[in-house]
Amino acid sequence: MSLLKTTATLIPKPSSTSTFDSLQCGTLLQSLTNSKSLTQALQLHAHVTTGGTLRRNTYLATKLAACYAVCGHMPYAQHIFDQIVLKNSFLWNSMIRGYACNNSPSRALFLYLKMLHFGQKPDNFTYPFVLKACGDLLLREMGRKVHALVVVGGLEEDVYVGNSILSMYFKFGDVEAARVVFDRMLVRDLTSWNTMMSGFVKNGEARGAFEVFGDMRRDGFVGDRTTLLALLSACGDVMDLKVGKEIHGYVVRNGESGRVCNGFLMNSIIDMYCNCESVSCARKLFEGLRVKDVVSWNSLISGYEKCGDAFQALELFGRMVVVGAVPDEVTVISVLAACNQISALRLGATVQSYVVKRGYVVNVVVGTALIGMYANCGSLVCACRVFDEMPEKNLPACTVMVTGFGIHGRGREAISIFYEMLGKGVTPDEGIFTAVLSACSHSGLVDEGKEIFYKMTRDYSVEPRPTHYSCLVDLLGRAGYLDEAYAVIENMKLKPNEDVWTALLSACRLHRNVKLAVISAQKLFELNPDGVSGYVCLSNIYAAERRWEDVENVRALVAKRRLRKPPSYSFVELNKMVHQFFVGDTSHEQSDDIYAKLKDLNEQLKKAGYKPDTSLVLYDVEEEIKEKMLWDHSERLALAFALINTGPGTTIRITKNLRVCGDCHTVIKMISKLTNREIIMRDICRFHHFRDGLCSCGGYW
DNA sequence: CTATTGACTA
Numbered sequence: 043m044s045l046l047k048t049t050a051t052l053i054p055k056p057s058s059t060s061t062f063d064s065l066q067c068g069t070l071l072q073s074l075t076n077s078k079s080l081t082q083a084l085q086l087h088a089h090v091t092t093g094g095t096l097r098r099n100t101y102l103a104t105k106l107a108a109c110y111a112v113c114g115h116m117p118y119a120q121h122i123f124d125q126i127v128l129k130n131s132f133l134w135n136s137m138i139r140g141y142a143c144n145n146s147p148s149r150a151l152f153l154y155l156k157m158l159h160f161g162q163k164p165d166n167f168t169y170p171f172v173l174k175a176c177g178d179l180l181l182r183e184m185g186r187k188v189h190a191l192v193v194v195g196g197l198e199e200d201v202y203v204g205n206s207i208l209s210m211y212f213k214f215g216d217v218e219a220a221r222v223v224f225d226r227m228l229v230r231d232l233t234s235w236n237t238m239m240s241g242f243v244k245n246g247e248a249r250g251a252f253e254v255f256g257d258m259r260r261d262g263f264v265g266d267r268t269t270l271l272a273l274l275s276a277c278g279d280v281m282d283l284k285v286g287k288e289i290h291g292y293v294v295r296n297g298e299s300g301r302v303c304n305g306f307l308m309n310s311i312i313d314m315y316c317n318c319e320s321v322s323c324a325r326k327l328f329e330g331l332r333v334k335d336v337v338s339w340n341s342l343i344s345g346y347e348k349c350g351d352a353f354q355a356l357e358l359f360g361r362m363v364v365v366g367a368v369p370d371e372v373t374v375i376s377v378l379a380a381c382n383q384i385s386a387l388r389l390g391a392t393v394q395s396y397v398v399k400r401g402y403v404v405n406v407v408v409g410t411a412l413i414g415m416y417a418n419c420g421s422l423v424c425a426c427r428v429f430d431e432m433p434e435k436n437l438p439a440c441t442v443m444v445t446g447f448g449i450h451g452r453g454r455e456a457i458s459i460f461y462e463m464l465g466k467g468v469t470p471d472e473g474i475f476t477a478v479l480s481a482c483s484h485s486g487l488v489d490e491g492k493e494i495f496y497k498m499t500r501d502y503s504v505e506p507r508p509t510h511y512s513c514l515v516d517l518l519g520r521a522g523y524l525d526e527a528y529a530v531i532e533n534m535k536l537k538p539n540e541d542v543w544t545a546l547l548s549a550c551r552l553h554r555n556v557k558l559a560v561i562s563a564q565k566l567f568e569l570n571p572d573g574v575s576g577y578v579c580l581s582n583i584y585a586a587e588r589r590w591e592d593v594e595n596v597r598a599l600v601a602k603r604r605l606r607k608p609p610s611y612s613f614v615e616l617n618k619m620v621h622q623f624f625v626g627d628t629s630h631e632q633s634d635d636i637y638a639k640l641k642d643l644n645e646q647l648k649k650a651g652y653k654p655d656t657s658l659v660l661y662d663v664e665e666e667i668k669e670k671m672l673w674d675h676s677e678r679l680a681l682a683f684a685l686i687n688t689g690p691g692t693t694i695r696i697t698k699n700l701r702v703c704g705d706c707h708t709v710i711k712m713i714s715k716l717t718n719r720e721i722i723m724r725d726i727c728r729f730h731h732f733r734d735g736l737c738s739c740g741g742y743w
Numbered sequence: 744c745t746a747t748t749g750a751c752t753a
Contacts, residue, residue, distance in 0.1 A: 203746090268749050314750090
């Protein structure tokens with residue numbers, strides 16, 4: 043009964059009563075297949091169903107199934123296929139093709155096995171799709187077996203089959219095997235060369251792709267647009283702007299004749315420019331495009347985002363909406379990442395409601411972007427809500443959630459997400475270990491962190507990378523186990539990198555250990571003489587001991603190496619607009635009010651017992667000037683701005699690009715009590731939730 | 744009667 047019901051809904055009603063003979067139908071179907079015209083196929087289907095023509099005429103039925111398969115309409119194709127008793131190889135091939143090319147590689151393989159079972163021999167038209175399906179499913183064993191069958195069946199020399207084998211090995215990441223197959227091929231066509239080039243690029247061997255291109259030219263082949271796509275991708279990978287521009291020029295010169303120019307290619311050139319960090323070139327090309335499709339917009343928006351220009355990315359997104367282009371999931375992911383960068387919480391939340399309104403499925407990738415945005419913008423509650431509602435919590439989603447808990451100092455929850463994930467059988471990678479270890483260190487969970495560090499190699503055979511060591515050193519160092527941290531570094535299997543020494547150096551600052559600080563700083567300067575933050579940290583340590591001569595020496599070194607401290611700035615979002623403040627910034631239109639507010643706060647805090655920690659000012663100047671310098675810090679400007687412009691009781695969120703200064707930390711704590719505000723501050727390491735004179739970090743920062 | 748390669752995402 044249920045079968046009858048599905049049949050009734052599957053087969054459309056005839057729209058006219060006129061009839062064709064089978065031959066006419068066959069010819070018509072052929073042309074419909076070539077033009078992939080699904081609507082006309084449906085009409086024809088209706089005609090031939092009436093009177094049972096289809097049931098009687100296997101030839102027609104086979105053609106119709108093939109037509110549906112090519113159009114990607116597999117339910118109808120399958121329905122007809124099931125009714126045909128005498129299945130020839132053309133029918134099998136068409137079905138396998140249909141599934142393999144329409145996101146159902148496992149169904150394609152299932153049919154292939156069924157075909158073998160039926161005793162139908164696969165041929166040169168079967169294998170390309172079977173190989174494609176194996177490649178897409180990453181079934182290495184099966185893929186190799188099919189390859190062997192190709193050899194046994196003597197179909198190795200068929201160039202279509204050969205190219206498909208190449209492509210499959212590249213999907214497996216087995217560049218060597220692909221190379222061997224390619225070298226042994228007797229016949230090579232342009233697709234063989236293109237497959238080789240794109241295969242190298244896909245496997246991170248852009249240089250190899252350029253070499254293959256050279257060989258291809260020497261062999262007398264002229265590239266087509268697929269060749270250019272591979273080359274552009276390679277240029278982006280190795281940031282070869284010069285060659286990239288040459289290709290752009292070539293496309294412009296040859297484009298008008300229509301041979302190489304199309305939208306695909308233009309979007310790829312935009313992407314190439316962005317990967318070469320030449321977003322301005324990408325922008326110029328973009329503005330000149332006659333037709334901008336959603337991918338054109340996405341490429342440029344993601345380009346701005348990846349180059350760290352979140353404001354431009356968001357501005358472009360705004361323009362996209364204004365001109366009526368329809369953003370898709372990919373747009374949303376880039377825009378969320380941009381919001382994430384500049385802590386634009388309200389804007390990010392608007393994007394989420396947009397996603398819901400448009401009815402986009404919040405798939406795992408969009409969900410992960412949302413969690414990251416919310417967590418990084420300071421709303422852990424919203425991040426958790428998205429995470430809890432996700433039906434599929436894969437590794438990246440868990441990693442982002444663990445990181446989120448970590449930066450908010452909620453180490454216990456981070457650990458429990460991690461173990462929950464392991465319990466579900468998800469295999470952990472390096473990334474999630476970094477996330478969970480750093481979560482432990484922000485919460486002072488020393489034993490738990492150590493346990494996880496050793497578990498990593500012992501139970502999951504993930505070899506620790508330098509980042510894991512730096513997390514461990516950080517974990518031990520913050521908690522005051524400086525000697526143990528130093529011992530970890532000395533016993534490392536790998537060469538300690540600058541992050542490891544930086545972690546120890548910061549711990550030395552926290553626990554005022556000058557001796558170890560000097561050792562770490564020395565190692566750090568050897569590895570990276572130009573990293574300014576190490577010098578700053580060391581002078582902080584000397585300043586805390588009032589060793590002004592040493593402070594001066596470090597400064598002289600910085601001056602000699604012509605290093606400059608990166609500008610420190612803070613963001614605060616107001617009415618979906620993000621305001622940025624630099625140190626001592628007077629450019630804001632409310633600047634006078636801001637400084638008046640700070641002066642007022644300073645007086646009130648002093649009455650409440652505030653003593654400025656001027657040791658954090660690295661200049662040996664008078665106390666009074668030092669004190670004034672502290673009140674120029676960007677986080678205070680942002681805070682004063684927010685206090686002026688928001689009503690009582692509103693939560694304030696501030697983001698700083700560097701580590702929050704120790705004196706500012708004290709000041710913000712006191713202000714949270716004085717003004718009765720919840721203040722959420724994010725710095726380069728983590729979040730600080732200030733409330734009622736206390737901070738969530740509990741000293742672990 | 745059929746085919747292989749192909750840009751923007753965490």
